[in-house]
């Protein structure tokens with residue numbers, strides 16, 4: 001049977017983004033989870049809203065409250081406990097904000113906050129308290145950000161960040177890419193996004209069009225924390241990005257009870273590699289208020305990386321890093 005219409009095959013990514021599950025009641029119902037989880041989920045979602053694409057929920061195991069994908073996104077009571085050392089702006093980003101929408105901490109590269117929105121709200125997010133409202137890149141703010149990049153010829157790479165930069169429309173991203181390509185010292189466009197993983201239909205034909213047609217080298221850094229996040233639809237999205245000429249890397253966050261075993265990390269690296277992606281960074285948790293229950297000691301993280309080195313090829317072992325405010329780069333945690 002011919003329908004002659006692509007849109008009938010699946011909803012557009014914009015529709016899927018609008019149809020994210022945001023009510024804890026609905027999430028528990030879809031996954032057949034105990035209503036006893038509800039009061040805490042409702043409470044914790046008041047400080048940081050719950051938000052999950054349905055295509056991501058489809059990769060969770062029905063009836064399993066410990067599912068590694070679910071635990072990244074389900075609001076829980078532990079988020080409301082204040083823990084010493086876990087603050088509101090753990091990376092000191094507020095001081096490195098030279099103009100709206102730019103975070104310039106390292107030489108040669110900077111972050112351009114392209115969209116304050118995310119497709120998914122990750123409970124461990126280090127930006128859960130970041131003042132995004134002040135960082136909307138519209139009109140004169142965008143012009144000032146571009147002027148800032150233009151005026152500093154040491155900037156070779158612009159990193160679209162957020163929020164999630166791919167929450168912005170392709171029309172905006174196409175325009176932005178062309179503005180950046182117009183600055184001759186900018187060579188590389190890097191995109192840090194969780195969308196190709198949590199909502200793979202985001203890798204639309206329109207996106208491939210601007211990605212393929214820019215003179216800039218393109219790098220897409222996925223944020224995938226667990227092997228179960230990669231299904232056939234994600235592999236297809238990754239393949240499309242590669243066909244458009246992008247270099248594909250992954251960064252993950254080390255999360256207690258979710259991906260803190262050698263087996264979980266090796267499986268993740270192998271599955272990423274199978275899909276055409278190399279691991280880049282494994283971040284130990286940024287100490288943000290509300291995320292202390294995901295924290296792993298540095299010693300355990302080092303033991304885990306050592307274990308990985310004994311189990312798989314060296315190029316499948318990510319660099320273990322911490323983001324320390326005031327440093328000129330990420331800090332590599334040495335593994336002996």
Ligand SMILES: *Cc1c(COP(=O)(O)O)cnc(C)c1O
Pocket residue numbers: 103104105106109110111159329330
């Ligand atoms: C992480 C980060 C970068 C990118 O660092 P790389 O080591 O090049 O991946 C750039 N700017 C800021 C502010 C960052 O936090």
Ligand code: SF4
Pocket residue numbers: 117118119120121122124125126127162163164194223
């Ligand atoms: S910025 Fe990244 S980690 Fe934070 S909520 Fe958005 S997608 Fe998740």
